[in-house]
Each structure stands twice: as structure tokens, then as C-alpha cells.
Amino acid sequence: MAVVASAGTVNTGSIDPLAEIAAIARVHNLWMHIDGAYGALAAIAVPEKFEGLAQADSLSLDPHKWLYQPLDCGCLLYRDAEIARRTFSYTGSYAKQLSSDPIEGFAFFEESMELSRRFRALKLWLSLRYHGLQAFRAAIQQDLDHAQRLVNAIKDARVLEIAAPVELSAVCFRHMVNDSATEEARNLFNLALLKRIVSRGNVYPSNTELQERCCLRVCIVNHRTMDTDIDAVVPEVLDAASQILSEQDSK
Numbered sequence: 001m002a003v004v005a006s007a008g009t010v011n012t013g014s015i016d017p018l019a020e021i022a023a024i025a026r027v028h029n030l031w032m033h034i035d036g037a038y039g040a041l042a043a044i045a046v047p048e049k050f051e052g053l054a055q056a057d058s059l060s061l062d063p064h065k066w067l068y069q070p071l072d073c074g075c076l077l078y079r080d081a082e083i084a085r086r087t088f089s090y091t092g093s094y095a096k097q098l099s100s101d102p103i104e105g106f107a108f109f110e111e112s113m114e115l116s117r118r119f120r121a122l123k124l125w126l127s128l129r130y131h132g133l134q135a136f137r138a139a140i141q142q143d144l145d146h147a148q149r150l151v152n153a154i155k156d157a158r159v160l161e162i163a164a165p166v167e168l169s170a171v172c173f174r175h176m177v178n179d180s181a182t183e184e185a186r187n188l189f190n191l192a193l194l195k196r197i198v199s200r201g202n203v204y205p206s207n208t209e210l211q212e213r214c215c216l217r218v219c220i221v222n223h224r225t226m227d228t229d230i231d232a233v234v235p236e237v238l239d240a241a242s243q244i245l246s247e248q249d250s251k
Contacts, residue, residue, distance in 0.1 A: 002031040007050055007059075008039010011208045011217070013168035015039065019052030026055075033058045037074070038221075041066040044133065045140040045243050049167065058084075065122050065221050066140060139223035143169045146220045148228045153234040156227045160237065163210050169220040172208055175241050187214040189244070196240040203229075203236045 003025050005016040018034065027030040033039065034056040041061055043050040053059070061072045063069040078084045128136070147169040154160045154173045163172040174190045181189070189234050194207050205216045218233060 002033060004033045005056075006039075007034050007053060008042065008094065008168050008170075011170065011210065012039050012164040012172055012218075013039055013165055013170035013219075014164070015049055017052070018050065019055065021237075022052045022055035031057045033060070035060055037062040038065055038219075042140055042144065042168050044137045045144065045148040067124065067127070067136060068139070068221075068223050069124050069127065070120065073124055074119075075124075118185060132161045140225070143225065146225055146227070147171050149219075149227065149230050150218060150233060153231065157234050157238060159241070160234070163213060163215040171214045171218045171220075172210060172245055173218075174213060174215045175237065177245075183213065187212075188213045189241075190216060192239055193237070196244055200236070200240060203233050205233070205237075216245075225245055 002101075003021060005021045006020055007015055007018065022032055032055065034053060036053070037060050040050065040053060040059060040065070043053055057079050060074070061077065062074045063081055064071050065071040067073075147166055150161060150171050151166050154171070156163055159176050159178075160173050161176050163174050174186065177186050177189050189208070192207060194216055197216075198204055205218050208215050210219045216237070220230075
């Protein structure tokens with residue numbers, strides 16, 4: 001019936017080979033949906049990473065992530081809006097009151113599963129009109145650059161390891177503890193490390209699990225982020241790790 005591709009996974013920002021998937025979907029007459037909630041809006045800044053994006057039948061986006069909008073601002077785009085209208089149209093008496101043809105009488109609030117809602121689209125429209133697309137393009141590119149800045153800092157720290165390729169602005173890494181540590185010991189240490197970092201209140205990474213490895217995750221989607229914010233991450237991680245190791249040695 002359908003195939004769903006990812007244009008920036010939540011954990012790592014990985015991007016599926018969208019053009020290849022679209023070709024397969026077309027051969028088998030499948031609907032192709034792209035989950036671009038986190039990553040697809042980066043196509044504004046780096047379109048070369050998203051070849052095939054325009055071939056989707058539907059595309060989900062979360063402007064509250066990478067267009068810097070209020071929390072619950074999300075949208076779903078269709079290549080053919082008529083299909084969505086037919087899917088969600090009313091066929092009862094209300095539709096007949098609107099028009100003899102339910103499609104012609106289709107109202108804007110019937111175009112998705114969610115009905116009661118605030119006028120969230122206005123905030124997005126105003127932001128784009130006021131700031132212009134170039135401002136968003138520059139802000140997204142800055143987030144991408146900050147991710148690479150963090151990658152370089154992590155690589156410079158010998159006890160830290162990049163846990164997954166960094167395609168967009170999600171950076172996953174972990175503390176290796178020492179060369180002889182088991183994977184179980186590293187997982188437990190990184191979990192304790194995350195809790196210690198958050199409790200210190202200076203930086204706030206999240207966590208994820210990649211191939212049964214507990215990792216720290218930093219995802220940069222804020223236009224206010226500065227170089228100094230990025231530069232604070234690795235020293236904070238190393239200092240928190242030193243505290244834990246010192247406490248373990250004293251026991």
C-alpha cells in the first residue's frame with residue numbers, strides 16, 4: 001500500500017536514499033510518504049542531501065523543530081491535495097448542506113484527522129513573510145555548522161567517540177571510559193554520565209541507544225545557539241566524567 005522513507009531520523013539525522021526508494025515505489029504503484037518531521041526542512045539550506053524529496057506523495061514536517069516555531073506547529077503536505085480531500089471528506093448531511101458535491105464543499109478544517117485547533121499556521125506564515133526564507137536558510141546552515149564544530153571537539157577528546165555519522169545536526173557520542181572497559185560497563189557509565197551532566201545544569205544532552213550502545217545525543221535546532229554554547233559541551237562532559245571516575249576510585 002505504502003512505503004515510508006526518512007529524511008532525517010530523530011536519533012541520528014540519517015537520510016534514506018529517497019530517489020531510489022521513490023523509483024521502487026513508482027514501479028509497484030505504492031504511495032510514498034516521507035517522514036521529514038525533524039530533518040527535511042534542512043533541504044532549505046542543503047538541498048543536495050535530499051535528492052528525491054520532491055518525488056514524495058506526502059511529506060510530514062515539524063516547523064516547531066527547524067523553522068523555530070511554537071511547539072505544536074506541524075504540517076502534512078500532499079502532492080495531490082484532492083486525494084486527501086476525498087480521503088477525509090464527509091459524505092453525510094453536512095457535506096450536502098455545503099454543496100451537492102462533497103469535494104466542492106470541502107472546508108479547510110476537514111483536510112486532516114485533527115479537527116479542533118488553533119490558528120498555528122498564522123505564526124509560521126508571519127515568520128516567513130517577516131524574516132524571509134534566506135534568514136531561515138542561514139539559521140539552519142548555522143545549526144549544521146555548529147554540529148560539525150561539536151564533532152571536531154569530540155574527535156579531539158581521546159576518551160570520546162562519535163557513535164554515528166553526522167548527516168544533519170544530531171550528534172551522538174559516548175565516553176569510552178578506558179580501553180579495557182566492557183560494552184556493558186560503558187553503557188552504565190554513559191547513563192550515569194548523562195544524569196550527572198543534567199544535574200549540573202550547564203548543558204542538557206539527551207540520550208539514545210544505537211546498536212545496543214548507550215550514547216549521549218546533542219541535537220542543535222535553535223537559531224540562538226552560539227559557538228560558545230557548542231564549545232562548552234565537551235569540557236562539561238569531560239569534567240562530569242572525571243567526577244564520576246574519581247568517586248569510583250575513592251570507593
